Amino acid sequence: ALWSGACCEFLSKFSTKAVFDTFCKNEVNVFMAVPTIYFKLINYYNELPESDQQKISEQLKSFRLMVSGSAALPVSVLEQWKEISGHTLLERYGMTEMGMAISNPYHGERKPGHIGQALHGVSIRLADENDTEVAEGMQGEIQIKGANVFKEYWNKPKETANTFTPDGWFKSGDIAVLDYGSYKILGRNSIDxxxxxxxxxxxxxxxxxxxxxxxxxxxxxxxxxxxxxxxxxxxxxxxxxxxxxxxxxxxxxxxxxxxxxxxxxxxxxxxxxxxxxxxxxxxxxxxxxxxxx
CATH class of the missing domain: 3.30.300.30 (ANL, C-terminal domain)
Known part of the structure; x- marks a missing residue:
């Protein structure tokens, strides 16, 4: 944002009221948050008087972009936020080790419950436990190749070796399925x-x-x-x-x-x-x- 000449506004700590107050100052037009924050904002909004709700909703409609990341976005949260703001949240997928790799489009249909398609220059495949690519429609681990992928964990050769396949694919640990041309996250292999x-x-x-x-x-x-x-x-x-x-x-x-x-x-x-x-x-x-x- 700073590189492109934009201005960023930081809050000292998260507060639903402070976030909405910032929205209503008419000085920001891009908002990025994790699903939990959207969930908390929705609950706070629903408790406000109708006049305050209308003021906030009108302000949100003027935003250029709203993004959700870091965790899978519940469809129910996406739908409620769309009703409040008029925006279909842009859901995307990335990790520290690779930056952004998959995203719904800025222009075009954003499919609820899906993280979108591979970004330009990024190769994605879904693989089984043996690192063999699975057939379309089958669930598998998201594996990535591209200039965006990191080289290694600093001074951790064993961890680095374990997170790359022999032919150079980075193993994300996230399970997904390719659903009508768009990836749908099913969860972390070890947790979800x-x-x-x-x-x-x-x-x-x-x-x-x-x-x-x-x-x-x-x-x-x-x-x-x-x-x-x-x-x-x-x-x-x-x-x-x-x-x-x-x-x-x-x-x-x-x-x-x-x-x-x-x-x-x-x-x-x-x-x-x-x-x-x-x-x-x-x-x-x-x-x-x-x-x-």
Missing amino acids: IIKSGGYKISALEIEEVLRTHPKIKDCGVVGIPDDEWGELIGASLILASKDLDIEKLKTWLSDKLPGYKTPRKYIIQDDLPRNVMGKVTKNDIKQLFITTK
């Missing part, structure tokens, strides 16, 4: 892909369904170690309404998910554990299930 009864199940897919329930505000889905199944699916729920009946929820889910994707265990939390970037720390959720067996 649950291996249960021979199936590889995307926790993000289950979370998307749970968030559509009117009494669920947010959720986190994890795999819980199990001797028989390998992993059981557990769901931590943040409720919008305290009178949620878990048995009725299971019945509701039976029409939306196959049995092998339906959570077996549930816990209720006031909020999901997160790191400083706002990402949900799923290992903490998993540990909570393990210690409360």
Whole structure:
């Protein structure tokens, strides 16, 4: 931004009010944030008087670009933010080791739930556990080649060797599927892909369904170690309404998910554990299930 002659405005710490106040100063027209921030802004907006909501929405419509990154963007968050701002968030994909590699288009259709296509000069493939490219429509690890990819981890030759294939592809650790020409993230191989009864199940897919329930505000889905199944699916729920009946929820889910994707265990939390970037720390959720067996 500075290189192009733009001005950046920083906040000393995150505050939903401070963000909206900055929006309404009519001095910024590009906003980039992680999904958690959009989620918090939506909740704050919904509690404002209608007159304040109208003022904010009018200001947001004048923005040039709004971007979501760092974690998979829930479709429900994208749709709510579009209703508030008039913007379809531009979702993209990158890592410290490679900068940006995949993005929805600046001009053109942005597909909800998808991170888009490979950027110019970047080669992308999806590969299995043996680093063999999978057929189109099959899920696999995102692997990258290009001038954007880093050379090595400083003074860590073993880690460097483990993160590159013998023929030079960088192994991201993220699982995706190519869906009608656009990549869809299914989650981190070590965190969001649950291996249960021979199936590889995307926790993000289950979370998307749970968030559509009117009494669920947010959720986190994890795999819980199990001797028989390998992993059981557990769901931590943040409720919008305290009178949620878990048995009725299971019945509701039976029409939306196959049995092998339906959570077996549930816990209720006031909020999901997160790191400083706002990402949900799923290992903490998993540990909570393990210690409360």
